[in-house]
Amino acid sequence: MSEATGPVLAADGTPLKRSLSRALRMQKLRALALVAPLLLFVLVTFIAPIADMLFRSVENEIVENTLPRTAAVLADWDADHTDLPGDDAFEAAYYDVFIAAERKLHTRLGTRLNYELTGVSSLFRKTGRALDDIGEVYQDQFKALDKDWDKGTPWAELMGTQAWIDGAQGWKKADGPLDRLVVRDDIAALLPATAAAYQEFADFSILEDDKSPLKEEPWTLVHSALYTDLAALDVSGYGGPRAEMLKAADALVATPEFETINTREALIDIEDGWADHEVWQTIKTYSPKYTSGYFLNAVDMQKSPEGPIMRDEDERIYGLLFKRTIFMSLAITISCVLLAYPVAWILANLPMRKANLLMILVLLPFWTSLLVRTSAWKVMLQQQGVINDVLVWLGLVSDTERLVMINNQFGTIVAMTHILLPFMILPMYSVMQTIPPTYLRAAKSLGANNWTAFWRVYFPQSVPGIGAGSILVFILAIGYYITPEIVGGTTGTFISNRIAYHISSSLNWGLAAALGTLLLAVVLILYWAYDKIVGIDNVKLG
Amino acid sequence: MTLTPARKMPLSFTLPVVGASGGFFGLFVGTANGSGLMGVVIGFLMLAAIAYVVVNVAGKTKEKPARWALVALFIGLGVLLGGAPGVVMGLLFGWFAGWFAYFIGFGRYRQDLAPYLTSGQVLWEYAFRILCGAIFVFLITPIIVVMPLSFNAQDFFTFTPEMLRFDPEGYSLKHYRDFLTSSEWQGALRNSLMIAPAATILSVGFGTLAAIGLSQPHVPFRRAIMAILISPMIVPLIISAAGMYFFYSRIGLQGTYFGVVLAHAALGIPFVIITVTATLVGFDRSLVRAAANMGADPVTTFFRVQMPLILPGVISGALFAFITSFDEVVVVLFVGSAKQQTLPWQMFTGLREQISPTILAVATILVAVSIALLATVEMLRRRSERLRGMSPG
The missing domain is CATH 1.10.3720.10 (MetI-like)
Structure with missing residues (x-):
């Protein structure tokens, strides 16, 4: 028989190997198709938010977005030097802060930079209020020369293309947003700074104010820019719309009576913080798009020209908080082990029926709402609470010296030990159930006393249960928020309370994200260890 | 199933042990009423006397009447010392005293332990059980305590004197009403x-x-x-x-x-x-x-x-x-x-x-809900195991 030497064939004539691998592939694809919807769901609703948080912990676009010109100028400035940056930096800061103030973004930037250097917030706020004073010097003079310099339409005619002006004529709010103003090329080449400033103004009034630049008088910033351009450039060759008006202004600027203002001095005059080397340094340090600043802050360090340094002793809070979180989580884990071990032992060694009955006492707290258990502890531990009342009634404590058991570390540890105890008992119980009681009897019949039999025979076999329970409890404890918030007071709070504070109260989201990332890293390492030791498939519930 | 036959213990063992338990509780009653030492002494003597009566006079044959008599006696004492709450305490004490005197006096405590254990090991076994019991109490007390407090007539988070006197005035459903009516x-x-x-x-x-x-x-x-x-x-x-x-x-x-x-x-x-x-x-x-x-x-x-x-x-x-x-x-x-x-x-x-303690009313309702859920899950788990033939019951 000649076929016997060839490959083994399946019923339909294809080689068996190929047909088998195809069947296997089909099976894999079917399994993946079943898993895919959920995987996608979790990726979008859960993993993406976590990734977003990681991103926020380094993201720092606000400085670059709000102060683009200043950031560009400062890129070349040597921050180590004690000199202030040049006039161009002040000029750029004037433009940036003016625009930011119009768009009401300067206070947000101030808040952001205030995390790094106290006082910057008020610097930006004050500057934003007073910046119009600089431009008004020019605006008033141009206005005195020709009223048209303070009106929308003449400016638009000077700067915009005819096509745009025609299109914008007769526009009403109801028509929806106006087209973006297009600056004529010849004027953009002739008056670059003015064109840029006017473009900003026109964009702002169209997009954010919903008003036509034809009707709006331009910002004083545009007048300042016009002065800068006229002082430096020659406009005599210009022949487009409103040429007369422009040339008259040029002539006015050339006269010695024309009042000018120095931007550097003006800024320092508004708020002397602008003369502070540190302010400029901070702006420069935090102008890149990404920063390690939040992470440094989260470990009590800060940026400095010499690289990261520790903060002052009295400003270090996060190291302490992390240490306290870990210490308290450890204390909770240890007390859980101590309390859970006897209970798990007795559950595993009692007859089935009794054990099931007692198991209810473990499962009931497990199933009871966390808020219920936390409120129960609040009721129990208060100074006018149940425990104190009982102690006073028994005469162990006098009425005036009731124990302080809440709003401190003690309260948090007791309440959280109670809340997390089932998570320790259940894994321990499931491990102890598998230890044959005959081993202990064998050890005793070989002459071991109770203690030796327990310590040398039983205990080593129950260690996996302790390990599984401990990691689980520690992971859960380290990220707890509700219970410490309610019974922790000020000394019993965890890092998570600080994260919540930064998200909802201080609004320092970057720092919250950085703290969260550090906490997540700790938890993931433990999760990995848990997976190695216990296996994530072996998690049991109830 | 008894592992060890129960036998009557000598009085030299029964009296001090039962008396000690009396001393222990007497300490609390004593401190609450002024003198701890007096409480210890009275408690000790009382329970020792009870143990003597129970073991030597009543004996096994009259166990039931003896225990009922003790309950009655302690309820009477409770009323004398503390009024209405005293009744409950007296009931519990009376039941305990009777049970404990027979438990010790007739050696019932060894019944479900192996006969070869030394007295030290027996003591350890019971100490261990008490410890476990204490942990179970720790687990369940906070949940239990919330329930009566939710019927508080006052806006307090603790037991009022009226509640402790079992005065109906001290109890009300107003927090539940709050919960059901508040928008x-x-x-x-x-x-x-x-x-x-x-x-x-x-x-x-x-x-x-x-x-x-x-x-x-x-x-x-x-x-x-x-x-x-x-x-x-x-x-x-x-x-x-x-x-x-x-x-x-x-x-x-x-x-x-x-x-x-x-x-x-x-x-x-x-x-x-x-x-x-x-x-x-x-x-x-x-x-x-x-x-x-x-x-x-x-x-x-x-x-x-x-x-x-x-x-x-x-x-x-x-x-x-x-x-x-x-x-x-x-x-x-x-x-x-x-x-x-x-x-x-x-x-x-x-x-x-x-x-407001409306929270406690809500908490009680939630505990009831979780008991229902727990029961359902347990039932399902057993059903599933039975279906798959993994365990007999």
Whole structure:
């Protein structure tokens, strides 16, 4: 028989190997198709938010977005030097802060930079209020020369293309947003700074104010820019719309009576913080798009020209908080082990029926709402609470010296030990159930006393249960928020309370994200260890 | 079943032991009434006398009347010392004194212990049981204490003297009435009942399918997929909440009903995956092949053969998902807005600002709900094990 030497064939004539691998592939694809919807769901609703948080912990676009010109100028400035940056930096800061103030973004930037250097917030706020004073010097003079310099339409005619002006004529709010103003090329080449400033103004009034630049008088910033351009450039060759008006202004600027203002001095005059080397340094340090600043802050360090340094002793809070979180989580884990071990032992060694009955006492707290258990502890531990009342009634404590058991570390540890105890008992119980009681009897019949039999025979076999329970409890404890918030007071709070504070109260989201990332890293390492030791498939519930 | 025959113990053992227990309780009664030492002495003498009477006079033959007499005696004492609450204390003490005197006096304490144990080992055994008992008390007391307090007639978080006197004036249903009539609480309840079922349906739907997929014999990247699907349970809630807050406000879901449902569904998924995969471990795949063999298409096979068998796992997964969402407060605090204020959220703000014991009424209701849920899950687990022949009962 000649076929016997060839490959083994399946019923339909294809080689068996190929047909088998195809069947296997089909099976894999079917399994993946079943898993895919959920995987996608979790990726979008859960993993993406976590990734977003990681991103926020380094993201720092606000400085670059709000102060683009200043950031560009400062890129070349040597921050180590004690000199202030040049006039161009002040000029750029004037433009940036003016625009930011119009768009009401300067206070947000101030808040952001205030995390790094106290006082910057008020610097930006004050500057934003007073910046119009600089431009008004020019605006008033141009206005005195020709009223048209303070009106929308003449400016638009000077700067915009005819096509745009025609299109914008007769526009009403109801028509929806106006087209973006297009600056004529010849004027953009002739008056670059003015064109840029006017473009900003026109964009702002169209997009954010919903008003036509034809009707709006331009910002004083545009007048300042016009002065800068006229002082430096020659406009005599210009022949487009409103040429007369422009040339008259040029002539006015050339006269010695024309009042000018120095931007550097003006800024320092508004708020002397602008003369502070540190302010400029901070702006420069935090102008890149990404920063390690939040992470440094989260470990009590800060940026400095010499690289990261520790903060002052009295400003270090996060190291302490992390240490306290870990210490308290450890204390909770240890007390859980101590309390859970006897209970798990007795559950595993009692007859089935009794054990099931007692198991209810473990499962009931497990199933009871966390808020219920936390409120129960609040009721129990208060100074006018149940425990104190009982102690006073028994005469162990006098009425005036009731124990302080809440709003401190003690309260948090007791309440959280109670809340997390089932998570320790259940894994321990499931491990102890598998230890044959005959081993202990064998050890005793070989002459071991109770203690030796327990310590040398039983205990080593129950260690996996302790390990599984401990990691689980520690992971859960380290990220707890509700219970410490309610019974922790000020000394019993965890890092998570600080994260919540930064998200909802201080609004320092970057720092919250950085703290969260550090906490997540700790938890993931433990999760990995848990997976190695216990296996994530072996998690049991109830 | 008795391991060791009970025998009458000598008085030199019974009297001091029973007396010591009397001294122990006497200490508390004594301190409460002025002198601890007097309490110890009186308690000791009293119980020792009782033990003598019980063992030598009443004996086994008159056990019942003797114990009833003791209960009556102690109730009388209780009324004398402390009024109405004294009745309850007296009842408990009387029952205990009788039981303990017989327990020790007639050596019943050795009945279910091995006969070869030394007295030290017996003592240790009982000390251990008492320790375990104390831990169980620690586990359950906070939950028990909440219940009577929720009937408090005052706005206090503790027992009032009226309550301790069992004065009906001290009790009222006003906190329950508060809960049922206040629009805030009712709104919160409504929100909870709107969010939790929706989140449960989402997580059970996706989760069951995925668990079936994951339990197929050849799944590529099984470990990695499992790690991702379980992660919502492992990542601390505050981190999930922070991330969701940032991300959902980017895509406009923050502060919406839909956003909260999605967030809660994500949190419930690990529980569904774990319970359903656990049920599928015991699922006999040849049943599917048998069904196919008899001409059932995959959909019919799933609904007529596989689903009924894994249903207990699916339902208990659903209950877990439901309770996760129903209890959840951190994520909803951040992802939700005032319009999505749920029951736990309302409790949380109540606890922080300490407004009213209505919280305790809600807590009692929630405990009742969780007892119901626990019973359901236990029943399902047993049913599932019986179905799969894993355990007899």
